[in-house]
Each structure stands twice: as structure tokens, then as C-alpha cells.
Amino acid sequence: xxxxxxxxxxxxxxxxxxxxxxxxxxxxxxxxxxxxxxxxxxxxxxxxxxxxxxxxxxxxxxxxxxxxxxxxxxxxxxxxxxxxxxxxxxxxxxxxxxxxxxxxxxxxxxxxxxxxxxxxxxxxxxxxxxxxxxxxxxxxxxxxxxxxxxxxxxxxxxxxxxxxxxxxxxxxxxxxxxxxxxxxxxxxxxxxxxxxxxxxxxxxxxxxxxxxxxxxxxxxxxxxxxxxxxxxxxxxxxxxxxxxxxxxxxxxxxxx
Amino acid sequence: xxxxxxxxxxxxxxxxxxxxxxxxxxxxxxxxxxxxxxxxxxxxxxxxxxxxxxxxxxxxxxxxxxxxxxxxxxxxxxxxxxxxxxxxxxxxxxxxxxxxxxxxxxxxxxxxxxxxxxxxxxxxxxxxxxxxxxxxxxxxxxxxxxxxxxxxxxxxxxxxxxxxxxxxxxxxxxxxxxxxxxxxxxxxxxxxxxxxxxxxxxxxxxxxxxxxxxxxxxxxxxxxxxxxxxxxxxxxxxxxxxxxxxxxxxxxxxxxxxxxxxxxxxxxxxxxxxxxxxxxxxxxxxxxxxxxxxxxxxxxxxxxxxxxxxxxxxxxxxxxxxxxxxxxxxx
Numbered sequence: 001x002x003x004x005x006x007x008x009x010x011x012x013x014x015x016x017x018x019x020x021x022x023x024x025x026x027x028x029x030x031x032x033x034x035x036x037x038x039x040x041x042x043x044x045x046x047x048x049x050x051x052x053x054x055x056x057x058x059x060x061x062x063x064x065x066x067x068x069x070x071x072x073x074x075x076x077x078x079x080x081x082x083x084x085x086x087x088x089x090x091x092x093x094x095x096x097x098x099x100x101x102x103x104x105x106x107x108x109x110x111x112x113x114x115x116x117x118x119x120x121x122x123x124x125x126x127x128x129x130x131x132x133x134x135x136x137x138x139x140x141x142x143x144x145x146x147x148x149x150x151x152x153x154x155x156x157x158x159x160x161x162x163x164x165x166x167x168x169x170x171x172x173x174x175x176x177x178x179x180x181x182x183x184x185x186x187x188x189x190x191x192x193x194x195x196x197x198x199x200x201x202x203x204x205x206x207x208x209x210x211x212x213x214x215x216x217x218x219x220x221x222x223x224x225x226x227x228x229x230x231x232x233x234x235x236x237x238x239x240x241x242x243x244x245x246x247x248x249x250x251x252x253x254x255x256x
Numbered sequence: 257x258x259x260x261x262x263x264x265x266x267x268x269x270x271x272x273x274x275x276x277x278x279x280x281x282x283x284x285x286x287x288x289x290x291x292x293x294x295x296x297x298x299x300x301x302x303x304x305x306x307x308x309x310x311x312x313x314x315x316x317x318x319x320x321x322x323x324x325x326x327x328x329x330x331x332x333x334x335x336x337x338x339x340x341x342x343x344x345x346x347x348x349x350x351x352x353x354x355x356x357x358x359x360x361x362x363x364x365x366x367x368x369x370x371x372x373x374x375x376x377x378x379x380x381x382x383x384x385x386x387x388x389x390x391x392x393x394x395x396x397x398x399x400x401x402x403x404x405x406x407x408x409x410x411x412x413x414x415x416x417x418x419x420x421x422x423x424x425x426x427x428x429x430x431x432x433x434x435x436x437x438x439x440x441x442x443x444x445x446x447x448x449x450x451x452x453x454x455x456x457x458x459x460x461x462x463x464x465x466x467x468x469x470x471x472x473x474x475x476x477x478x479x480x481x482x483x484x485x486x487x488x489x490x491x492x493x494x495x496x497x498x499x500x501x502x503x504x505x506x507x508x509x510x511x512x513x514x515x516x517x518x519x520x521x522x523x524x525x526x527x528x529x530x531x532x533x534x535x536x537x538x539x540x541x542x543x544x545x546x547x548x549x550x551x552x553x554x555x556x557x558x559x560x561x562x563x564x565x566x567x568x569x570x571x572x573x574x575x576x577x578x579x580x581x582x583x584x585x586x587x
Binding site: 153155156158159160161162163164165166167169173174177178 | 281282283291302303304306307308309310312318319320329330376377541570
């Protein structure tokens with residue numbers, strides 16, 4: 001048994017190295033290339049685009065939560081004909097290539113598509129960016145929320161009802177607090193996925209630029225060194241957000 | 257059910273007991289039939305407006321709330337002023353002896369304590385009916401005994417109409433004013449504990465409530481409500497209205513007294529037999545005889561009589577202990 005764990009640990013370490021090596025190498029080399037890094041860090045375009053990206057991802061996440069929470073709850077509580085099919089639909093954005101997702105969105109958002117038929121021009125807008133983010137990241141929220149609701153015993157809701165709570169009150173006072181950690185974790189995953197999206201966004205909106213399209217453009221127009229500096233900054237910011245959320249959502253002692 | 261009654265539904269696992277309670281509480285809508293509470297049709301009334309207290313087998317306490325928050329859950333929802341809600345929850349926790357646990361998280365409590373919290377939470381709403389779903393089954397033997405006494409005491413002091421479902425005969429026997437036997441989704445017999453345990457309506461009920469002696473026989477004659485019944489190699493007396501024909505005789509094993517010398521009494525039956533097996537079951541021994549009878553005797557009696565296999569003994573039981581089922585009354 002000990003030998004098995006040793007071998008498995010070695011294999012696991014290999015994977016960790018594979019993840020960390022490119023990230024650390026990029027960071028270190030970017031910092032050694034201080035001038036370029038400083039220039040990127042001082043550029044207002046970088047910060048504006050990063051802020052816009054974070055904001056768009058927040059909107060996508062809020063939309064996912066507003067529409068995905070009820071859906072996840074229904075899927076968790078109601079066993080109806082075709083439920084598994086519906087669950088499958090929710091996961092479709094995960095399994096299709098993101099460029100394909102973007103092109104598919106284009107058929108709805110473009111002037112030649114459904115939006116155009118309604119006289120709307122939605123491509124190359126902030127709305128399209130958020131829509132693309134939502135499309136690719138919503139499964140992450142719904143899946144985790146679903147798991148969260150399934151983990152709440154339906155009998156707790158029953159008891160709440162017998163104590164005078166309406167269906168909605170039971171949901172708000174019992175189910176929601178008990179599934180909160182799942183919902184939050186789902187939202188974090190959803191947000192992170194939205195921030196990192198590239199292909200689906202670039203298909204529907206090259207402008208307004210988000211961080212991934214910005215890095216792509218810098219890479220093409222100014223080369224590897226400039227792109228690397230932007231990547232290093234994004235890495236640090238992502239890490240900060242990640243750590244902050246970890247700390248904020250850490251279960252408090254005693255309770256739960 | 258009558259108001260203020262402690263009513264037990266007794267049935268084997270899987271008979272539909274929990275579902276029945278959930279229907280009464282309104283968690284499900286019946287496919288057919290109606291539910292009446294206080295004489296009014298409640299079938300379409302949502303659970304939150306039925307005012308029915310529910311206690312689940314595994315308590316279903318809200319894990320994100322403290323003990324007192326659990327107890328006050330319904331009161332706060334109802335908009336009761338805070339001090340009033342606190343007073344009532346304190347009173348109930350006092351009654352159940354769980355005041356010292358008020359600030360604790362339910363997860364840190366023992367099974368028995370959790371069950372008391374669940375009871376306090378349900379009682380806080382002063383429900384019209386208290387529904388108890390196997391409230392003692394998840395507890396160890398000793399806690400079961402204390403909580404059973406507690407339930408009895410609570411019912412006496414509050415007079416709460418209570419519907420308790422269980423598969424445990426002892427619970428039913430000790431607590432119930434009346435018992436309904438539920439088997440395969442339908443109620444087979446309703447009666448006082450005495451009626452259910454001494455006069456089961458058919459063989460299935462008899463077997464379920466622990467009547468181990470089921471003998472086939474034929475009524476030879478009936479004089480003034482006491483029948484002479486031929487059972488295999490012997491005859492016995494039974495108090496019954498059955499005048500003739502094939503019958504089943506049901507005798508509870510604890511109603512049979514074993515002795516080494518025959519006892520003579522007109523109202524008693526005395527059957528000779530040879531012991532085929534003696535099994536110790538804690539404080540009692542189960543003794544099987546070759547005449548087909550099974551008796552439960554105390555361990556002390558078994559030792560005094562030196563009961564062991566192959567010994568000749570006499571089995572004595574009253575004519576009133578032999579319950580007669582006419583043929584055609586079985587499944």
C-alpha cells in the first residue's frame with residue numbers, strides 16, 4: 001500500500017509540474033523582462049480591458065445565477081419525463097468546440113441572423129460579449145447548483161412546510177442557505193470560465209475587447225514579449241481573485 | 257382518530273406508513289380519497305396551512321440553525337414577537353429537558369437529544385395533530401425506553417392528538433390508545449392494544465404481532481360460549497361464539513405456563529408435551545414442545561423447572577387465552 005501511494009504521488013507530482021512549469025516560467029521571465037512589464041502595467045488600455053472583462057463576467061454570472069438557480073432546483077426536485085435530456089442540454093456548451101459555439105451564437109446575434117430579422121445589430125457589442133460568456137460558462141453554475149440542491153434533504157423542506165412555511169419560504173430559509181456553498185462555488189467557477197473565454201467571444205465581438213482577445217492582439221501585433229507581460233499580470237490578478245474568494249468562502253469555524 | 261387520542265399505526269417495513277403520514281401532512285396529494293382534519297376536508301389545503309406537526313425518523317433538524325432557532329423556526333415565520341417566541345421555545349425545551357442545549361448545533365447532539373428537539377419544534381406550533389414517523393427506531397435500546405416513557409408523559413400532560421407509525425410492537429403496546437394494523441397498503445384491523453395483540457383478526461396480523469401458536473382445529477361442541485376444539489392429538493377449551501366447523505386457534509406464547517406436574521382447573525387447558533428446543537432470548541426463554549406449542553417463560557422459571565430438551569412438561573393456558581378464528585377468515 002505504501003509503495004502504491006509512493007508511485008501514485010510521483011505520477012501526481014508530474015502533473016503538478018506540467019501545470020506549474022509554464023505558469024512559473026512565464027511569470028519569472030516576464031519579471032526579468034522588467035521594462036516591458038512596467039510598460040504594460042502602466043498602460044491604461046490593459047486595466048480598462050481587464051476591468052471590462054471582470055465586469056462582463058460578473059454580469060454573465062449573475063444572469064447564470066438568476067436563471068440557472070430555478071432551473072437547477074426544478075431538476076433536483078422534480079422527476080419528470082425528459083429530465084435527463086434537459087440536464088444534457090445544459091451541458092452541451094461544455095462539449096462543443098467554443099469556436100463552434102461562437103459561430104452558432106452568431107446565427108442568433110448577427111445582422112444575417114435572428115437579431116437582424118428583428119432589426120437589431122448585436123454583434124460587436126458588449127451584450128454579445130456577455131452572451132458569449134454566459135453561453136460557455138452557465139453549465140458550470142447549473143451543474144454545481146444542481147448538486148447542491150440534491151444534497152439538501154427534501155424532508156427538511158417538508159418539515160419547514162409543516163411549520164408554516166410556504167414553498168418559497170422553505171426554499172429561501174432552508175434550501176438556499178444549505179445549498180449556499182455550492183451556489184457560491186458554482187458562481188466562482190462560472191465567473192472564472194467567463195473571464196477566460198476567447199473563441200466564442202471573438203466570433204461574436206472582437207470589440208469591445210476583453211482580456212483574452214487583447215492578449216491575442218498584442219501577441220499578433222507586438223510579439224511574444226509584450227503578450228507575455230500582459231499574461232503575467234493576468235496570472236497575478238487571477239491568483240489574487242482566487243485566493244480572495246477562497247478566504248471569503250471558507251467555512252467559518254463551529255458552524256457547518 | 258378521536259381528538260386527544262394516541263393512535264398508533266403498526267405495520268411492517270414497506271407497508272406505506274411514512275407515505276400515509278406525508279399524505280396527512282400534505283406533502284403529497286392523494287391520487288384518490290380525501291383527508292379530513294377536524295371534520296373539514298383538508299385534501300386541497302397546502303401543508304403550511306394544515307397546522308400538522310411532523311417528526312421524521314431521523315429528526316430532519318435544520319443543520320444551519322441552532323437548537324433554539326430550530327424550535328422557533330415556525331414561530332418566527334408566523335411573525336410571533338421575539339420575546340413571546342423565546343418564551344414558548346424555552347417552555348418547551350424545559351418540558352423536554354433540553355434547555356441546556358439551546359445554543360448548540362443539532363449535528364453535535366445525540367440521537368435522543370435530536371429527537372427531543374424535533375418534538376419541541378413540532379410542538380411549538382401547537383399543532384392540531386402530531387405526526388410521528390418511527391420516532392424511536394433510529395435510537396439505541398435504552399434511549400428508546402426513556403423516550404417512549406417521555407412520549408407517554410408528554411401525551412398525558414399536553415393531550416395532543418398524536419398519530420405515531422411504527423413497526424415496533426412494544427412501542428404500539430405501551431403508547432397506543434388504539435392501534436391500526438397496516439399491511440400492504442391497507443388497514444387490516446383497528447382496535448385497542450388488547451384487541452390487536454390478543455384477538456388478531458387473521459393469521460397475518462397474528463404472526464406480525466407475535467402470536468406464535470397458530471393451531472388448526474375443529475369445534476366439537478360449544479356450551480355457553482366455551483368451545484371444545486379438537487386440535488391434532490388433543491382437545492382444548494376456548495372462549496368463543498363459534499359453534500362448529502374448522503377453526504384456527506391463536507395463543508400468545510407468553511400466555512402459556514409450563515409446569516412439571518399437571519394443573520387441574522375447569523377454565524384452563526393443560527396439554528402434555530416433550531420439550532424439543534429451548535432458546536434463551538435475554539430475560540426470557542422460548543420453549544418449543546413436540547405437541548406444536550411454543551411458550552415464553554422467564555429465565556428464572558426455566559432454571560427452576562430445569563427445562564431442557566426431551567423433558568416432559570405440561571403446558572397450561574386459560575380458555576380466554578385461546579383466540580378462535582373461524583375458517584375463511586384468513587388471507
